[in-house]
């Protein structure tokens with residue numbers, strides 16, 4: 001299933017160091033923050049990226065979602081100039097990825113590496129700031145990243161979440177126009193994740209572009225203007241959270257069935273609505289039915305079975321994501337087989 005939908009980019013403001021920003025200029029007047037066309041990258045027999053076209057507008061925040069091995073990091077590495085594609089091209093603000101990186105227009109958080117274990121956090125920040133010509137930005141970045149309390153700590157002694165915070169500080173240095181973040185909050189607890197995104201938001205504030213890969217669907221829903229789903233090296237869906245959610249077919253009906261005798265009883269009760277059923281799950285007395293005819297299922301449950309406490313909810317983003325990447329989509333996470 002391949003679905004593409006128009007994106008919903010955030011408000012456009014000219015990048016901070018545009019020489020003569022023209023307030024009348026529309027988004028089309030500037031080159032896209034990212035423009036990737038026909039990108040292909042293979043590793044031996046693995047086609048990691050298989051023809052990706054992607055555009056990120058100035059000021060747009062885009063989440064890259066996909067299962068393990070989908071090709072997210074490979075694509076981001078090409079956009080950052082760390083590796084070259086076998087076919088296709090990537091441009092960043094109209095420049096080659098290398099030129100954009102050298103001109104300090106991009107900042108990045110990568111999944112691994114890049115930190116020297118014997119340096120302290122403070123030494124790391126100061127030396128990268130010096131390399132990027134961004135010493136003036138250090139106080140603001142310290143404040144934004146909330147890393148001041150651990151400036152004297154050796155990187156080797158930092159927890160996973162603290163290292164991610166340090167990577168955030170490094171990515172922010174020099175106030176780049178595009179931040180490319182590869183699973184930036186992996187290993188962070190919920191509070192740290194929230195303050196991480198608060199810092200990115202404060203820096204980005206509608207004028208910077210952010211392209212981030214994540215496995216947290218809620219994070220994508222909360223922070224991105226647009227979600228791009230990649231699978232087997234191809235984009236299979238792109239749009240706002242609502243656009244992506246709308247790709248899912250069906251509705252979830254939940255209820256409590258006192259003394260539930262087993263899935264066969266539910267199957268039998270719903271025989272009349274069988275054609276509409278996409279999955280059923282029974283956990284103790286709790287039942288969940290995924291269906292394209294929620295009203296019929298609700299009526300049957302309430303009038304012909306002991307079921308009560310009925311609820312009808314839309315599919316979650318997780319359900320839709322699971323459908324799109326063709327993994328089994330058990331209703332409500334149960335391993336019960338579909339009722340069809």
Ligand SMILES: Nc1ncnc2c1ncn2[C@@H]1O[C@H](COP(=O)(O)OP(=O)(O)OP(=O)(O)O)[C@@H](O)[C@H]1O
Pocket residue numbers: 043046047048066067068069070071072073074075
């Ligand atoms: N340097 C490499 N050498 C060989 N194969 C590679 C290399 N880099 C990536 N791959 C393969 O390319 C495919 C895509 O990998 P990639 O890291 O881009 O996926 P991903 O979507 O970022 O996955 P994850 O969510 O697990 O980080 C995988 O099959 C991976 O094993």
